[in-house]
Amino acid sequence: MPGQRFGPAWFPGSIAAGLGICGLFLIFGGVRQGAPWVALPGWVQRRRPLLGVGSVIAGLLFYILAADTLGFHITGIVLLTFWMRILGASWRMAAVAAVVATVAIHLSFYKMLRIPLPWGVFEQWAF
């Protein structure tokens, strides 16, 4: 077929080539400036930021793994409470805000926008 020598591999291939060339330029530039190969940002030394960032990532992983089984409500409330506590909120504030926010988000997305958030444990009471 005419023009078919530009098959499916052509596009990503050219991009990869471009990336390779740019990468080389960047490396040369960096080596000339005497920059180290790997550098860690300053905040990993301090406890609170490290804990904070770690909890963001851990929390997201928790949602990915648990939301379908536990359902949106439980996962959302647990997650919000966890995050709020890490950031310094009181137990009462965190619990109340977590429940209100989770329920509000669920109602507006499920009822109004028809997004099927997982029911999980509450499957039988789904409405």
Place this chain on the structure above:
Amino acid sequence: MTGSVLLQALAQVFDPYVLWVILASAAFGLFVGAVPGLTATMATALLVPVTFFMEPVPAIASIVTATAMAIFAGDIPSCLLRMPGTPASAAYTDEAYAMTKKGQGELALGAGLVFSVIGGLFGTAVLIMAAPALAEVALKFSSFEYFWLVVLGLLCAVFIAFANPLKGIVSLLLGLLIASVGLDNPAGFPRFTFGNAELAGGLTLIPIMIGMFAVSEIIRSVSRIDEPWEMAQAKIGNVFRGMWTLTKRYRTPVLRGSVLGTAIGVLPGAGADIAAWMSYALSKKFSKEPEKFGTGHVEGIIEAGASNNSALAGAWVPALVFGIPGDSITAIVIGVLYIKGLNPGPSIFMENAVAIYAIFMVFILANLLMLPLGIAAIKSAKQLLRAPRDVLMPVILLFCIVGSFAINNSIFGVVLMLVFGVIAYLMEENGFPVAPAILGMVLGAMLEEHFIRAMIRADGNFLVFFERPIAAGLAIAAFGIVLWPVGARLWRRSRSVY
């Protein structure tokens, strides 16, 4: 013709039920646009089942209003939180956020609102006056023209990367690479899918956009948790203060943005997001103060804001005249038109004149309505963001999770959000801008599709790409953009020798 038709159309639009529908749709559009991850196209798709039970005029009115609001509403979280609510806002998120950090958030949002309205009204005027003629011109665009247009759009990304063009290009190439994942390419060949069904569908833009802007910003914010939290904001006063001065000072950008936005909207398949990117880049290119871009300068926001709203109206030109979608929103709208018996085509202006005029009036009404509703939205957003950081950020993060899930109803979206959030954080810490990557993703598929199709028609001969007049013109513009700075620098150097 016109007298009685206009009156009838007026009566149809100012019917209490229709007005109520418009108001409700506006609120809906504002909500959907403001939540990162929910797009104007989604708002349209969600409205379709609701419109089944309505007459044609309120049905179309609801979609027109909701989308106009949604495109503006995407600017609110984009400006205040650096989380674009829709891809169209992603073009100037960093600029708007920089303004917020300088305490000028109200100016950024106000300008975004006012000039969105102006752009929308301009696009509507063009739609009303010149739709059939423009549609004929749009038909002249073939894959060759589209290819050069996309190339131009991509080169715009190089302008948006201020500090380091090389890193901007890398970011862009990364975006293009992401776009090539999946089954959805001209050959229908699975690329980078590793046999995974999710990957076969490609990496969706929205969750990645949320991850790259919102999640990376949250990570950055949390990493600075030791530092005091400042929502550096004066109180929102009169949003309109200073708008007249701005209008006079930036007459040309507003006009240019509206014209370009409408033109891109008219082209089938290109919509508000591409318009916003190109306008932002053009704004910097032709500005008298290009060095201010990136530090929190309102000019780019004015031009791009006008552009994306005018593109919405422009997209209705091919949709109404030919039943060909001008963007993803009108693709859905055309279906609704058919269902309501308003068959798009040249005959629609004769056979359904009343309905068409009613639709035009709704366009005008919706754009005007954006002013009071937009202000209300801005003020409520400010109030909401007064909440303490420790409660606010987790809730925002949960919104992001749901937004990433919502686009495909798949948890894979959340995975993408997390992965690219981390990647974007690392990128930005190393000085790589994130915006070009997003643009690369938006345009990657179009670039390949048009290149391959044009090549098939050209029988493998690249020179054919320059044969058609419009294509040649766009190609010259593209080469010009690349060679101009080089040429200018050589010119200056040669002059300074003497």
Place this chain on the structure above:
Amino acid sequence: MLRLAILGIAFATLPAVAQEKIGKPVRLVVGFAAGGSVDLVARMMAERLSPRLGQPVIVENKPGGFVRVAIEAVRSAAPDGSTLLLTSSTPLTVTPHAYAKVPYDAQRDLVSVARLVNGQQGFTLGPMSGARTWPEYVAWVKANPDKAFFASSGVGSMGHLVGVVLARTSGLRLEHVAYKGSGHYNAELMGGQVSAGISGIADASEHHRSGKLRIVATSGAERSRALPDVPTFAELGVAMDLSLWYGVFAPAGTPPAIVELLGRELVAIVAAPDMTERFVKLGLDPAPAGPQATSEQLAADYARWRPIVQQAGFKLD
């Protein structure tokens, strides 16, 4: 005692009967982007199905790989009736024969729920060739062999196959250009960039009526009800009987009771007179059939298409 036992058994079986309800919103997955004729049919069906099921029915567009992404999504979904596929029969009965290996098997991975409508492909001409009938177009192709491209809505689509069969049986050189759906190529067809397009009648019928485009022939055995004045290729002397149908499918393992329920409702919707009228306007011929009949048609078609595809030399990899 016995009466109590019988009553007890009756109550115990109640939940089993009640299982016939689908307890959550239903996703109707479509393998094309919003706005095409399959998407339109899906939205029409969703509108009517929702009140009948008492659940919101939402259309989900999962374009890519000519319905492949959508098929994947549905076949790996939970088999409880909440995920359905609405597609033309082409990717299930025709496309698999054109590849050496396909990652899905419609008869194994899906269960047929209902057949909705029959459809034909229309051969549509734009202004590029100046031809208004098939014989005129043939003359133009012979005079301009390098310019004769035909557009289809995707690699492996029925339009693609029709074009390939056409090229073989008529001996014309027709090169294929794939687009992502008819919306994209209708613009180029009307603008005179590509001379012809082949896809479902619905994609061009409005333009045919307004005169911007001309459908000069259809691919089925009989003239379409929507275009009674357009001849079939068979009438024009080109042997062809290539048509397709739209059907709804569920993942394999969906309980028969639910399949029966959905099938009944879908058939009832299609049979309604105003739906019939809408379909005909779209160029589709209503042909409702329930799960059993649809399943048999699927199997029969899968067997029928293999020799046709192979004889046409329709190979895609």
